[in-house]
Amino acid sequence: MSDSGLDLQRFLDRLTNRSILTEQEQQAVLDLPFRVVRYDANHDLVRLGEQLNHACFVAEGLIGRFDQNARGERQITSLYIAGDMPDLLSVVQPTATSALVALSNATVLHVPHQAIREAMATYPALAEAFWRDCMVDAMILAQWVVNVGRRNARSRIAHLLCEMGYRYGARSEAGAAAFRLSMTQNHLADATGLTPVHVNRTLKALAADGVSFRGKAVRVENWEVLARVGDFDSNYLQAEMEPQQRLRILQPN
Amino acid sequence: MSDSGLDLQRFLDRLTNRSILTEQEQQAVLDLPFRVVRYDANHDLVRLGEQLNHACFVAEGLIGRFDQNARGERQITSLYIAGDMPDLLSVVQPTATSALVALSNATVLHVPHQAIREAMATYPALAEAFWRDCMVDAMILAQWVVNVGRRNARSRIAHLLCEMGYRYGARSEAGAAAFRLSMTQNHLADATGLTPVHVNRTLKALAADGVSFRGKAVRVENWEVLARVGDFDSNYLQAEMEPQQRLRILQPN
DNA sequence: CGTCGTTTTGACACGCTTCAAGAGTTGTGG
DNA sequence: CCACAACTCTTGAAGCGTGTCAAAACGACG
Secondary structure (H helix, E strand, O other), rough: OOOOOOOOHHHHHHHHEEEEEOOHHHHHOOOOEEEEEEEEOEEEEEOOOOOOOEEEEEEEOOEEEEEEOOOEEEEEEEEEEEOOOOOOOHHOOOOOOOOOEEOOOEEEEEEHHHHHHHHHHOOOHHHHHHHHHHHHHHHHHHHHHHHHOOOOOHHHHHHHHHHHHHHOOOOOOOOOEEEEOOOHHHHHHHHOOOOOOOHHHHHHHHHOOOEEEEEEEEOOHHHHHHHOOOOOOOOOOOOOHHHHHHHHHOOOO | OOOOOOOOHHHHHHOOOOOOOOOOOOHHHHHHEEEEEEEEOOOOOOOOOOEEEEEEEEEEEEEEEEOOOOOEEEEEEEEEEOOOOOOOHHHHOOOOEEEEOOOOEEHHHHHHHHHHHHHHHHOOHHHHHHHHHHHHHHHHHHHHHHHHHOOOHHHHHHHHHHHHHHHHHEEEOOOOEEEOOOHHHHHHHHHHOOOOHHHHHHHHHHHHHHEEEEEEEEEEHHHHHHHOOOOOHHHHHOOOOOOOHOEOOOOOO
């Protein structure tokens, strides 16, 4: 805990939403030391090839994982919102193979690898929980391949909006939804493998489906419609799991 | 070990190429029980949504991870060759979110989750090594997003051939390379997010770069040229690591 | 009030898809 | 060992989705 008022509770929640942890194990997560770092939009959290000795936990803002082709055209391969741990893999693989950039102003917690390693050594179930969390990110990544590989512009964008709406927990019973997504149309283009110009035109077309994205505010009149247009099935997100679906493969000692 | 003459050595090699394991830990891997299963081409190893109680290790052949869009168009999101463990994530996430299909006739070892879990409980460093292996697959996945998102057909196919050539260890000093890749042009299309027709035309165009893919045999006159066309940088594969690059974060007890 | 990034619009070009049909290849059963 | 079926691969012609280039309108911010 630090005097910033920030703590690790939301990251623990993320873990316990999918993994079963004992009281002690949960406490070990909350006791991890961290340093609060603020990033302005468009600043790097991690550079390509950098050797890391800490992991980044997102407390606030939107973070993107960036790669690029030979011509320098950027491709966002992952998006991370508050509560996400974009960098868990660095614990086990400290050389960054892609860059992490703040898409909005962001607050990030730097957690020393050493502390995470010690916690995992004491409580192997923590390693399991971290590993599981990484695998959810990998399943999202596989869906992104499908998205850019086998969907047209309209579906791609709709799918991305669905995913983010779902991750923000923005669906409502009425079928409408609204949430803030701190991306420019340029970022949207980089995430969907399109050009900004075409993203702009496609967003205009999506208005006919009751979807608007203006000034970082997403409004969806009918969630079902958007999900159909975006060919979206939330299964891969493994979010909001019922307690009985949560997992632990290592027995508590 | 079984009477089939197959053992787990090559999978242990895969692990120890990136992770440091003690003698005992290595033996624990070799001692894992398994069942040998043969699959004909185009048969499923794992179906979507299936609940698994074993992991699949590829002893021989080519395996693909398949997803699809609403129109049923398929997208291959990962390829696995002999020595790969496509299914490690199922240890920690037993519900399959995509299907695994044999692209060629294949020999697969089914390893019970329970045995893997027991080995990890005894030797936490094994969990670390498995986790690390999963993360390499995730890094490949991120590159695939870049490939389908930000490269044209020629580069996409070249990149895929580069990756597979590299993974097969097929590069030679002379700059030429040749290897067998048991995929049809249809499969290539599914892996690159293109149509079979366009793959066919593009392969023809690649001949001008000294690359041929005829009847599952890939021949590359000049590896450098292919790597340039495919915008390929092998870093993300984390293959062939020098001993001093190998990692262990948990101390041996 | 001016600057810089973002969004919007138009005209045009091109890469890839679609549809269709024929040729080649592989596997199988008689 | 041949004959046939079922995949693969190949080629052509036409259409369309997305990219490219350019410029103007808009908006946020100092």
